Amino acid sequence: MMAMASLITLVAGCGAVTTSSPGSATSNSSKSSKPVIGMTLMTLTNPYFSEMASSAKADAAKLGMKLEYEGANFSQATQLSQVDAFIQQHVSAVMIAPADAGSAGTLVLALNKAHIPVFTIDTNVEPSSYKSQGGHIVEFVQSNxxxxxxxxxxxxxxxxxxxxxxxxxxxxxxxxxxxxxxxxxxxxxxxxxxxxxxxxxxxxxxxxxxxxxxxxxxxxxxxxxxxxxxxxxxxxxxxxxxxxxxxxxxxxxxxxxxxxxxxxxxxxxxxxxxxxxEPELESKIEIHSIYNYLHGKKVKPLILTSVFRIxxxxxxxxxxxxxx
CATH class of the missing domain: 3.40.50.2300 (Response regulator)
Structure with a gap:
């Protein structure tokens, strides 16, 4: 618990963020008084991801945000459809654990075009699939x-x-x-x-x-x-x-x-x-990062959580x- 608290403090204690990046929080078109966060994970059949999703939903609620999550059943096409639905919904941010890291740049670019900040968790999107086209991910949280x-x-x-x-x-x-x-x-x-x-x-x-x-x-x-x-x-x-x-x-x-x-x-x-x-810790950190980002604070581009020998x-x- 001490490690969790120190990491969250680290995320929360950063300064102001610029608003000119593709994923700028201030450019989002959502007009809801309660920010809605979209989350699409590669699967929800793995208990690792189902716990990550339920924990993120609870932590978002504590911060006055609403989290809506989906599982992609390891399908890139399904995940693209879920991201499109989040765009149509004008969510405030989207968290992604890509079903296919090598092809998921299309998700990042679509969200960037809609001015919705992108956060990745557990598994990152392959940089070559979006960076050459000017794509941007705000933060990636994963275990080591x-x-x-x-x-x-x-x-x-x-x-x-x-x-x-x-x-x-x-x-x-x-x-x-x-x-x-x-x-x-x-x-x-x-x-x-x-x-x-x-x-x-x-x-x-x-x-x-x-x-x-x-x-x-x-x-x-x-x-x-x-x-x-x-x-x-x-x-x-x-x-x-x-x-x-x-x-x-x-x-x-x-x-x-x-x-x-x-x-x-x-x-x-x-x-x-x-x-x-610890999937619960990963999601807790990322939810706090999203909250801070939407309130004009900087967040770290990469956060690694600890792993333990059993x-x-x-x-x-x-x-x-x-x-x-």
Whole structure:
């Protein structure tokens, strides 16, 4: 809680902002006495994002704003339609966690054209998709994904004692995942005894993680561990390992901040180590930033929140922070 308070104070304590940028707060055409904030997330089926949305809505209300949120079901076309609806509604600002980071520049440019400030959360829009056309994002808030990948890599090395075949559940459409990938790879590449024998798209979902892990285990029966890029993927991997009767033979290590994942780490039969993020903190910071921006204050272009290593020994300690 102290970290949350200090970060919010940091955001709130900035000075005046210029009003000439494409996303200038003073240029918005909304005439509502209560600012309306639009939020479109890549999905709401992942509890990470559903908690982020509900927390943002509550925090916005406390500040006298109204938040309307949507899930895009991992569809760029759906997200574009949602952004268009927010533009027609003349909202005061829009928060985006893009379904496809590489193509989401169209969302940013459309909002810029409508003079609606853009804020991104968890996953950023690929800069090359909008900056060359003069696009502008006010602020991006995310957990320290590179560090999360580094921690997962360290735990993987420790678990395998530097040797063994591993599988990798990926989701390359999200820049946040690419950062986790980079952090993980920066560690394991130093250990030639650890070999990635399969790297498949787990689609960021439990069914995707289950299917990809089942394929890995069938094609590479000597895999000793699976790296997952989020809790739903990891839980799918756990299900696949149980179905293949490989409990005690294959471990899951990776991003694991949901209640179910933290509980699985505490049980420790398959999910051995994890890394926790705080979606509630990310959304709280961004909502306060939007409030400050709309009131003429500067906000930071990038804010990183902390991540935490989770082991069997401290899982109970971190359980209250887990998202549902």
């Amino acid at each position: 994904n590179y560090k999360a990948g580094v921690i997962a890599g360290q735990e993987m090395v420790k678990y395998l004692h530097g040797h063994g075949h591993i599988g990798w559940l990926d989701f390359p459409l999200a820049t946040s995942v690419l950062q986790r990938d980079a952090g993980f790879e920066s560690v394991i590449k130093k250990y030639p005894g650890i070999k990635v024998v399969s790297r498949l798209n787990g689609k960021g979902t439990t069914p995707g993680g289950l299917s990809a892990t089942a394929d890995m285990l069938e094609a590479h029966p000597h895999i000793k561990a699976i790296f997952d890029i989020n809790a739903p993927c990891g839980l799918g991997a756990v299900d696949a390992i149980r179905a293949a009767h490989k409990v005690g033979q294959v471990a899951v290590i990776g991003l694991s901040g949901s209640e179910q994942a933290v509980s699985a780490i505490q049980n420790n039969s398959v999910y051995k180590y994890g890394v926790m993020q 082991t069997k020994q401290d899982a109970a300690h971190y359980a209250p922070l887990a998202y549902k």
